[in-house]
Amino acid sequence: MQQRRADNIAEELEELIFNGTYSDGDRLDEVRLADQFGVSRTPLREAFQRLALSGLVELIPRRGAFVRQPGPVELMEMFEVMAELEAVCGRLAAMRISDKALDDLRDANAKCQAAVDAQDTDAYYVENERFHRIIYRQSGNSFLEQEAAKLHKRLKPFRRQQLRFRGRMAQSMAEHEAVVDALTRGAGDAASAALRAHVAVQGEKFHNLMASLKSAAE
Amino acid sequence: MQQRRADNIAEELEELIFNGTYSDGDRLDEVRLADQFGVSRTPLREAFQRLALSGLVELIPRRGAFVRQPGPVELMEMFEVMAELEAVCGRLAAMRISDKALDDLRDANAKCQAAVDAQDTDAYYVENERFHRIIYRQSGNSFLEQEAAKLHKRLKPFRRQQLRFRGRMAQSMAEHEAVVDALTRGAGDAASAALRAHVAVQGEKFHNLMASLKSAAE
DNA sequence: AGTCAAGTTTTTGTATACAAGAATATCAAT
DNA sequence: ATTGATATTCTTGTATACAAAAACTTGACT
Numbered sequence: 001m002q003q004r005r006a007d008n009i010a011e012e013l014e015e016l017i018f019n020g021t022y023s024d025g026d027r028l029d030e031v032r033l034a035d036q037f038g039v040s041r042t043p044l045r046e047a048f049q050r051l052a053l054s055g056l057v058e059l060i061p062r063r064g065a066f067v068r069q070p071g072p073v074e075l076m077e078m079f080e081v082m083a084e085l086e087a088v089c090g091r092l093a094a095m096r097i098s099d100k101a102l103d104d105l106r107d108a109n110a111k112c113q114a115a116v117d118a119q120d121t122d123a124y125y126v127e128n129e130r131f132h133r134i135i136y137r138q139s140g141n142s143f144l145e146q147e148a149a150k151l152h153k154r155l156k157p158f159r160r161q162q163l164r165f166r167g168r169m170a171q172s173m174a175e176h177e178a179v180v181d182a183l184t185r186g187a188g189d190a191a192s193a194a195l196r197a198h199v200a201v202q203g204e205k206f207h208n209l210m211a212s213l214k215s216a217a218e
Numbered sequence: 219m220q221q222r223r224a225d226n227i228a229e230e231l232e233e234l235i236f237n238g239t240y241s242d243g244d245r246l247d248e249v250r251l252a253d254q255f256g257v258s259r260t261p262l263r264e265a266f267q268r269l270a271l272s273g274l275v276e277l278i279p280r281r282g283a284f285v286r287q288p289g290p291v292e293l294m295e296m297f298e299v300m301a302e303l304e305a306v307c308g309r310l311a312a313m314r315i316s317d318k319a320l321d322d323l324r325d326a327n328a329k330c331q332a333a334v335d336a337q338d339t340d341a342y343y344v345e346n347e348r349f350h351r352i353i354y355r356q357s358g359n360s361f362l363e364q365e366a367a368k369l370h371k372r373l374k375p376f377r378r379q380q381l382r383f384r385g386r387m388a389q390s391m392a393e394h395e396a397v398v399d400a401l402t403r404g405a406g407d408a409a410s411a412a413l414r415a416h417v418a419v420q421g422e423k424f425h426n427l428m429a430s431l432k433s434a435a436e
Numbered sequence: 437a438g439t440c441a442a443g444t445t446t447t448t449g450t451a452t453a454c455a456a457g458a459a460t461a462t463c464a465a466t
Numbered sequence: 467a468t469t470g471a472t473a474t475t476c477t478t479g480t481a482t483a484c485a486a487a488a489a490c491t492t493g494a495c496t
Contacts, residue, residue, distance in 0.1 A: 006267075006449080007279070030478075040451045042260070045479085049224070049267040061225075062457055062478060077361035081306075084362075088302040143295035144302075224479080248447075258481045263449085280448060280487055 009037055010047035017056050017067055018157050024069035028057065054154070072213060075158060076201060079209075082155055083199040085148045086132070089139040090191035094183050096140035102184060104134050109176050116169045124169050125160060131176060135183075135195070161212040162205065172198070227255055228265035235274050235285055236375050242287035246275065272372070290431060293376060294419060297427075300373055301417040303366045304350070307357040308409035312401050314358035320402060322352050327394050334387045342387050343378060349394060353401075353413070379430040380423065390416070 013033075016022060028048065030041045037044065048065045051057040058068045070078060108131040115124035132152060136145040163169055175198040182191035201209055231251075234240060246266070248259045255262070266283045269275040276286045288296060326349040333342035350370060354363040381387055393416040400408035419427055 031476095041478090042450055042452090046264055046267045046449095049264045050271050053268050053271040064478070074361060077359045080359055081362050081365065084302075084306045088299075088306075092298075141295045141298055143292060144299050147299065259448090260480055260482090264479095282448070 005037075005039055006043035006046040009039070009043055010050045012037070013047055013051060014054075014056060017051075017069075020157070022067040024067060024071070026067045028065040028067065030064070054150075072210060075209065075213070076206075078151065078155060079158075079199065079201040082148075082151050083196045083201075085144070085151060086135070086199045087192040087196040089135050089144060089148055090179065090183070090195040091188040092140060092144070093135050093138035094186050094188035094191045097138040097183055101134055101138045102180070105131060105180050105183070108134065109173070109180060112173055112176060116173050119169075121160075121163050121169065124172075125163060128163075128172065128176075135179070138183075158209065158212070162208060164212075165208045168208075223255075223257055224261035224264040227257065227261055228268045230255070231265055231269060232272075232274060235269075235287075238375070240285040242285060242289070244285045246283040246285065248282070272368075290428060293427065293431070294424075296369065296373060297376075297417065297419040300366075300369050301414045301419075303362070303369060304353070304417045305410040305414040307353050307362060307366055308397065308401070308413040309406040310358060310362070311353050311356040312404050312406035312409045315356040315401055319352055319356045320398070323349060323398050323401070326352065327391070327398060330387075330391055330394060334391050337387075339378075339381050339387065342390075343381060346381075346390065346394075353397070376427065376430070380426060382430075383426045386423075386426075 013028070022028070030044055034041045034044050048057060048059060052059045052065070056068060058066045060066060108127050111127040112124055112131065115121075115127060129152075133149065136148040136152075139145060139148075163172070175194065178194040179191055179198065182188075182194050231246070240246070248262055252259045252262050266275060266277060270277045270283070274286060276284045278284060326345050329345040330342055330349065333339075333345060347370075351367065354366040354370075357363060357366075381390070393412065396412040397409055397416065400406075400412050
């Protein structure tokens with residue numbers, strides 16, 4: 001414990017921003033937060049620097065640190081990139097995936113199915129995350145794996161919203177099956193297409209996303 | 219001037235790491251660097267935090283900041299991701315590119331050709347960069363554009379090395395033409411494939427990259 | 437010589453102090 | 467009342483001070 005407070009503070013702040021405690025444009029008051037965390041301004045400022053590079057916070061010289069939540073356009077862009085990254089992971093994984101990993105994917109999927117049956121979105125979310133991380137890993141490119149995981153994490157709060165819409169879990173489930181099929185056959189293009197379609201925000205999903213954005217703003 | 223030293227320090231340090239002043243594993247001495255930059259440790263430590271997230275520096279608690287240069291494996295991985303990102307940019311740009319941007323691409327290419335004729339690697343490098351940035355931009359996805367530019371920048375020193383190999387400039391040139399052709403026709407898949415092949419490190423290029431890595435270590 | 441332990445020196449991490457810029461309040465003049 | 471100038475307060479950015487951990491030194495002991 002307490003081995004590196006500045007690090008933890010960055011994570012805690014990230015969490016606070018993710019879970020909606022701060023909204024777009026809010027200024028992060030150094031002294032108030034320092035008080036709140038029970039530390040001085042120094043470690044807080046170090047944390048700000050980290051958050052700035054990942055885009056969660058904008059540092060305006062001599063003005064302060066401001067929360068930067070993605071708007072609808074930026075969010076669509078991020079989902080588009082996520083879809084493409086997953087597509088690449090899938091294509092590479094189709095060539096490189098291990099039998100063990102295929103089993104793990106099937107296992108994750110089985111647990112997803114159980115969550116669908118139980119209407120348990122939280123459980124679904126956990127297994128869904130495992131499913132995707134396995135694919136990132138099996139791309140055989142750890143840099144790609146990290147980048148994909150980073151963006152995945154950033155989109156987490158918005159993806160979670162999505163799952164709450166009726167029927168989304170079951171549909172998502174079916175898409176997972178298609179991905180596993182393609183990967184089992186070693187069909188790179190099919191796996192790629194299935195993952196892109198799975199992640200991309202289009203049609204119905206677009207309206208759902210916009211709707212959840214509005215409700216979050218209230 | 220002097221509006222925000224911590225920021226500038228991060229950039230200067232980045233430059234020092236890129237241009238090979240520091241090699242993998244070197245410790246960045248806070249007091250020595252503070253002296254060197256004529257500032258105190260505080261802004262330096264803030265800069266370290268930034269560099270840490272972009273992967274240039276590893277912060278080990280209670281030990282210090284260590285330079286993290288990518289090894290051969292990580293480098294290959296990064297080039298693989300770069301190739302895929304460019305491929306995505308190309309596919310999207312084929313649908314979204316403006317006539318003006320197409321003209322700009324042809325202009326950049328003409329200047330590249332002039333640089334090839336003059337055997338001017340520096341000039342080639344500048345125009346090559348412009349060429350690629352136009353494509354990032356024309357993906358119509360500014361988040362993607364930023365991510366691509368970020369990785370592009372990170373790989374800069376290694377790409378630059380590559381251009382010095384005999385015939386590489388001319389070959390690169392020819393590949394650019396193929397990209398412009400595909401984009402002009404609005405052929406997404408062709409543009410995507412051409413860009414992937416252009417950026418990917420394979421065959422000859424692999425050996426060249428490894429060779430330049432060795433010479434850099436000497 | 438080699439190893440280990442205690443003491444010393446460095447170095448990191450955090451708090452505090454201080455200087456300078458930005459925001460805000462005060463107040464006179466139109 | 468509104469505007470503009472000046473003074474005051476807040477806030478940021480940086481330096482310095484200090485505590486605690488790590489690295490290094492020294493010297494006793496096997």
